[in-house]
Amino acid sequence: MNIESLEVYIVDLPTIRPHQLAMHTIVMQTIILVCVKGEGDLEGWGEVATIGGASYFEETPEAIKVNIEKYIAPHVIGKNPAHFDAIAYTVNQHVVGNRFAKAAVEAAVVDLAARSRGIPAYELFGGQIHTSLPIAWTLASGDTRRDIEEAQESLNAKRHNIFKLKIGVGDPKRNVAHVLAIKEAVGEAASIRVDVNQAWDEVTALYCIEALQDGGVDLIEQPLISWNKEGMARLTSKFNVPIMADESLSSIEQAFQVAKKRAGNVFAIKPAKAGGLTAAKKVAAIAEAAGIGLYGGTMIESSLGTAIAAQLYSTIPEMKYGTELFGPLLFTDTITANAIVYENFQIVVPSGPGFGMEMDKEKIFHYARDL
Ligand SMILES: [Mg+2]
Numbered sequence: 001m002n003i004e005s006l007e008v009y010i011v012d013l014p015t016i017r018p019h020q021l022a023m024h025t026i027v028m029q030t031i032i033l034v035c036v037k038g039e040g041d042l043e044g045w046g047e048v049a050t051i052g053g054a055s056y057f058e059e060t061p062e063a064i065k066v067n068i069e070k071y072i073a074p075h076v077i078g079k080n081p082a083h084f085d086a087i088a089y090t091v092n093q094h095v096v097g098n099r100f101a102k103a104a105v106e107a108a109v110v111d112l113a114a115r116s117r118g119i120p121a122y123e124l125f126g127g128q129i130h131t132s133l134p135i136a137w138t139l140a141s142g143d144t145r146r147d148i149e150e151a152q153e154s155l156n157a158k159r160h161n162i163f164k165l166k167i168g169v170g171d172p173k174r175n176v177a178h179v180l181a182i183k184e185a186v187g188e189a190a191s192i193r194v195d196v197n198q199a200w201d202e203v204t205a206l207y208c209i210e211a212l213q214d215g216g217v218d219l220i221e222q223p224l225i226s227w228n229k230e231g232m233a234r235l236t237s238k239f240n241v242p243i244m245a246d247e248s249l250s251s252i253e254q255a256f257q258v259a260k261k262r263a264g265n266v267f268a269i270k271p272a273k274a275g276g277l278t279a280a281k282k283v284a285a286i287a288e289a290a291g292i293g294l295y296g297g298t299m300i301e302s303s304l305g306t307a308i309a310a311q312l313y314s315t316i317p318e319m320k321y322g323t324e325l326f327g328p329l330l331f332t333d334t335i336t337a338n339a340i341v342y343e344n345f346q347i348v349v350p351s352g353p354g355f356g357m358e359m360d361k362e363k364i365f366h367y368a369r370d371l
Helices: 061-075 081-094 099-117 121-125 144-156 172-189 202-214 229-238 252-261 277-290 303-313 361-367
Strands: 005-020 025-037 043-050 132-134 137-139 162-166 191-195 219-221 243-245 266-269 293-296 346-348
Touching: 005 061, 005 099, 005 361, 025 061, 025 099, 043 061, 043 099, 043 303, 061 081, 061 099, 081 099, 081 277, 099 121, 099 277, 121 303, 137 144, 144 162, 144 172, 162 172, 172 191, 172 202, 202 229, 229 243, 229 252, 252 277, 266 277, 277 293, 277 303, 293 303
Parallel strands: 137 162, 162 191, 191 219, 219 243, 243 266, 266 293
Antiparallel strands: 005 025, 025 043, 132 346
């Protein structure tokens, strides 16, 4: 069976509350969906999410759509979806960069390949090791008391016991005090982590990380700007609390550089950043070889993109720092007929054919941009 057509949709999904990062506050999240069709109307679907247009990474939703349609699709149509690595090799020979675009297409091709055999996609990546994975939640109201209440409600409901705070906006000292008050309130019942989204300079990072480490915070994500690998390396060697590379870790080559310079001792892995599922597994292999821990990151995907990441992470032996695949919980609506299941502080890895999600076409067309 060969791929007969490829279509791309830009879809804007509203969120249940503003989600604040250092570079952008999300109230409407933009995802890109790719649909490839094989024989007999068999379909494969892929997704990547972007944050704030061009504010998080270079690839915008509009550029992703155009570059897939004009430059990637001609190397995909007519090919056998079972050969997804060979297709990616050909695409890479003709298209540099554009890792989000490549990841969306590869996921759709893998979904089609798996569905054509009636098996879950993780079977094509060596099989499932984990049936569920730990799941972090981001506390982002900005109000200390409300965040503590939200954390305690979540602990009582057995939904999350890992909480991340985005602290790249505002006064660093006040933000640190906010985080430490939350840690003191939840105590050992929860892991508290921070994501700075590149917002600090090295001097600010030195005193903030020291205070956070002393207060029992478990993980410091991307304190410095993405290019400052030497600074990240100095912080990693100075503190006992783990330093995680996210924005500074994109391609396979970047992963090697971060590992070589020890510019972080945890990798935030994401299929879109790496350029696809196969590429993300290669990033995981670099981490394994370097003795670096793994964290299953999110670009805040909808249920489909979350299923794609969850299925891939389920094939990686050790996700020492868990995952943050909470995307579907942040949206007011869904584009799939079935939902991602969260229970017992874990995300349950979907296991139907392909990535295990059934697309709701009416919803997709309702939220899709009319381009
Ligand atoms: Mg991050």
